[in-house]
Amino acid sequence: MSNKEITILNYIIICISEFAKQKSINRVKAYNYLKEYKGLIFLKECYEAEHTLSLNDAIDDLTEVCQKNGGKIQ
Numbered sequence: 001m002s003n004k005e006i007t008i009l010n011y012i013i014i015c016i017s018e019f020a021k022q023k024s025i026n027r028v029k030a031y032n033y034l035k036e037y038k039g040l041i042f043l044k045e046c047y048e049a050e051h052t053l054s055l056n057d058a059i060d061d062l063t064e065v066c067q068k069n070g071g072k073i074q
Contacts, residue, residue, distance in 0.1 A: 008044065008047050011043070011047060011050075011051050012040065012043050012044065014055070015043055015055070015058055015059070015062065016030050016031050016034060017030075018055045018058075018059055019034065019039075019059050019062055019063075022056075022059050023073050025073075033066065033071060033073060034062065034066065036071075037065070037066035037067075037069040037070055037071035038065060038066065038069045039062045039065055039066045039071075042061070042062065042065045043058075043062070046061075
């Protein structure tokens with residue numbers, strides 16, 4: 001795994017943890033939700049832009065992406 005891939009993976013892990021915290025769910029549920037509703041794909045594909053934002057903004061974006069893909073968590 002390259003250094004860039006490790007950096008992206010670490011960012012995704014941080015986002016999963018923060019999403020779980022902000023939505024008051026556990027990290028396993030957050031991971032499964034983000035996977036099911038395309039949040040993880042979004043983070044990977046949009047890393048270059050998303051990692052420049054605050055975590056709050058990234059979580060807002062994740063919430064919106066997941067809702068557009070059928071997710072119900074507000």
